[in-house]
Amino acid sequence: xxxxxxxxxxLADAGKGTRSEVKKFIQKGQVQVNGxxxxxxxxxxxxxxDVVVLAGETVGAAPEFVYYLLNKPAGCVSATEDRxxxxxxxxxxxxxxxxxxxxxxxxxxxxxxxxxxxxxFAHSITSPKKHVDKKYVAKLDGxxxxxxxxAFSDGIEFSxxxxxxxxVLECDENDKKTGIVTICEGKYHQVKKMFLCCxxxxxxxxxxxxGGLYLDSNLHIGECKLLTDLDKKSVFIGNIH
Ligand code: URA
Numbered sequence: 001x002x003x004x005x006x007x008x009x010x011l012a013d014a015g016k017g018t019r020s021e022v023k024k025f026i027q028k029g030q031v032q033v034n035g036x037x038x039x040x041x042x043x044x045x046x047x048x049x050d051v052v053v054l055a056g057e058t059v060g061a062a063p064e065f066v067y068y069l070l071n072k073p074a075g076c077v078s079a080t081e082d083r084x085x086x087x088x089x090x091x092x093x094x095x096x097x098x099x100x101x102x103x104x105x106x107x108x109x110x111x112x113x114x115x116x117x118x119x120x121f122a123h124s125i126t127s128p129k130k131h132v133d134k135k136y137v138a139k140l141d142g143x144x145x146x147x148x149x150x151a152f153s154d155g156i157e158f159s160x161x162x163x164x165x166x167x168v169l170e171c172d173e174n175d176k177k178t179g180i181v182t183i184c185e186g187k188y189h190q191v192k193k194m195f196l197c198c199x200x201x202x203x204x205x206x207x208x209x210x211g212g213l214y215l216d217s218n219l220h221i222g223e224c225k226l227l228t229d230l231d232k233k234s235v236f237i238g239n240i241h
Contacts, residue, residue: 003048007033008041013062015226016054018095030055065118066099067227068092071219072113072207078104088113092224102126103186111136111207112215114235115224125210125235131165131184132211132235136191139204143176144169148198152181156194162187164194180208212237 005013011022011031023041025031031038032053033045045052047061072078076086078101088101092115102114102122116122125132152169168182181191192202208215212234219225 004044004046006041007031007038007043007045007052010045010047010052010062011054011059012094013096014059015063015066015094016059017093021093025054062096065116065121066094066096067118067121067232068094068099068115068224069213069216069219069227069231070113070115070224071215071221072105072110073222074108074110077107078113088115091222105207106189106192106205109205109207110221111205112210112213113207114210114227121232126186128185133182133184133209133238134186134207135180135182135209137206137208138179138181138191138195138202140177140179140195141201141203142199144171144179144200145176148179148195148200151198152194156197158193158197164190167194211235 007026008019008022011017011025012019016022017025019041022031026038026041029037033043034051052059070088070091072088073091076088076090079087080089080100081087085107089099092099096117098117099115100117100122102116103126105111105113114122114125124130149169149171152167155166156164158164164183164187165185167184170180171178179195181194183190183194187193191205195202206215213227213231216225
């Protein structure tokens with residue numbers, strides 16, 4: 001039994017919940033190993049031989065990497081740990097080691113945040129060389145004008161000389177205090193600073209997409225879901241730059 005692991009670890013690693021959640025499934029008799037209800041979380045299972053069934057469905061061995069999409073709430077930081085603040089990891093239904101947020105959203109920014117343990121995947125999104133589009137909905141304290149749209153398109157320059165690449169700013173004729181911004185970089189506070197350069201303050205910010213992967217309207221704030229392979233591929237589809 002070279003690959004024997006505890007049943008609760010096996011279930012948690014397979015994305016079925018945190019260690020404490022899967023322990024409850026076991027206590028409630030919802031888990032069977034080789035056709036027999038499992039009684040203890042510490043029961044050892046051999047990932048190659050044993051058949052583990054949770055609520056009628058066979059559970060496969062842990063995938064090499066996991067990919068979560070979190071609808072990040074405001075009030076938590078994009079870090080694996082923090083001494084003062086809640087972190088986004090508290091919303092991930094897994095205690096798998098090595099998972100981390102892909103890039104960062106500010107503490108008060110909501111929306112799409114990816115969390116994974118696949119370093120190459122994360123790098124291909126966050127690397128400044130890759131230019132993956134990120135789309136945000138920004139609510140502002142004033143109205144967007146044609147000059148704002150042009151300034152974004154020309155490339156905003158911050159007061160310290162940092163130059164942003166061309167960005168797309170769209171807004172509805174009937175709501176000029178809300179902009180949809182597409183940027184292909186990830187500079188610190190980038191969207192807020194770009195608007196500030198145009199005399200506008202961002203009062204609410206939400207990320208709605210990375211590449212062709214969009215926030216699912218059924219996923220409430222604070223909820224997290226596992227990505228499918230198709231979701232993962234869509235991150236690299238449809239970039240404008
Ligand atoms: N730009 C910002 O200003 N804040 C974010 O959280 C993301 C992009």
